[in-house]
């Protein structure tokens with residue numbers, strides 16, 4: 471390295487500038503993911519979406535990542551091809567998927583535009599609009615998950631040893647900002663259905679601007695590699711991919727426990743959130759606007775709590791303890807929701823703390839468990855495992871809800887459904903405890919401050 475000239479990642483301004491750029495890419499990703507939850511009723515009115523159609527649309531995000539293992543393949547590709555090529559490819563998939571989804575909902579397509587007659591020619595139980603939107607959601611999910619893996623690797627590249635957990639916390643905060651914006655902007659733009667396609671196109675256009683932001687990042691990444699006087703393969707392993715990379719990760723018990731905590735914890739949060747507005751409305755007799763506002767307190771709180779906890783973990787460590795605390799809080803909150811009529815505001819704030827503690831501690835801890843050259847594969851595998859839960863648990867929750875509320879009444883009893891989420895949280899707590907014991911036994915240093923690695 472040229473010793474007279476500071477490398478770009480040595481400059482704090484550059485590092486935070488990079489975080490802003492990739493944080494924007496993540497915000498638009500989460501915006502598009504969540505933009506449809508407030509449009510559910512309008513999709514039914516405009517395109518005859520049944521609840522099952524809507525559920526299918528939501529879970530199609532996880533199909534490529536779970537059944538085609540795209541997140542893990544994306545992670546492997548990332549470790550082999552590097553950040554720029556892999557990132558561009560997957561953010562591009564994300565943009566294509568978003569545009570295809572919006573196209574499927576457009577008037578032009580509905581009036582027999584390109585692809586309409588083909589989409590009408592098979593599976594007549596599903597509308598051509600739904601099929602085109604599913605195709606879009608598939609590509610969006612395929613690109614979105616791997617692009618989060620790429621962003622994680624970018625943060626490791628720029629921030630390792632320099633406030634990495636704070637950077638990860640802010641990254642998650644950018645994601646939550648996208649969710650919060652989607653919950654508020656999407657219904658306002660849709661204007662009670664008068665401009666439904668406008669709301670979807672806005673979400674798609676935002677994803678396309680995310681692609682532009684990523685291209686700008688690529689220029690900085692190339693410059694950094696040049697300064698480090700290594701070629702573009704700087705962050706790339708030259709070893710050919712072997713399945714042993716995967717089995718090796720799964721054979722590392724600490725990695726396995728963190729991946730199992732990831733799938734159980736997130737399965738008790740994201741799928742719960744898909745039902746939360748309806749649950750609050752039914753249990754506490756709230757209007758849909760009130761229950762929507764109550765639910766959106768969660769991303770709002772986590773936007774601030776996650777970076778704060780990240781900052782603390784950089785300095786004080788205690789990541790495994792933080793994960794245990796977060797998982798126990800999640801369990802307590804679900805038990806309170808299921809078994810009591812305690813006013814929901816306080817538990818939802820506690821849920822915000824749990825939903826900040828675990829992500830703030832879990833994602834950066836990976837640098838303690840695996841080598842940098844395997845970080846993409848490690849995150850990708852974890853995301854594929856996690857997506858199995860994100861795909862399955864909304865369906866399980868809906869089935870329990872149907873079984874315990876025969877006749878589909880207007881007001882549903884959610885007790886059994888929320889107890890199921892409590893049981894999943896309990897599993898998460900067990901894996902968090904196992905992680906701490908394993909770390910103590912093997913001395914990975916998960917409990918040590920990240921800034922001291």
Ligand SMILES: C[C@H](NC(=O)[C@@H](N)CCCCN)C(=O)O
Pocket residue numbers: 499500503615618642645736829853856
């Ligand atoms: C960082 C973490 N993200 C994930 O776990 C993603 N695999 C799933 C995102 C699905 C909703 N956009 C998080 O958000 O805490």
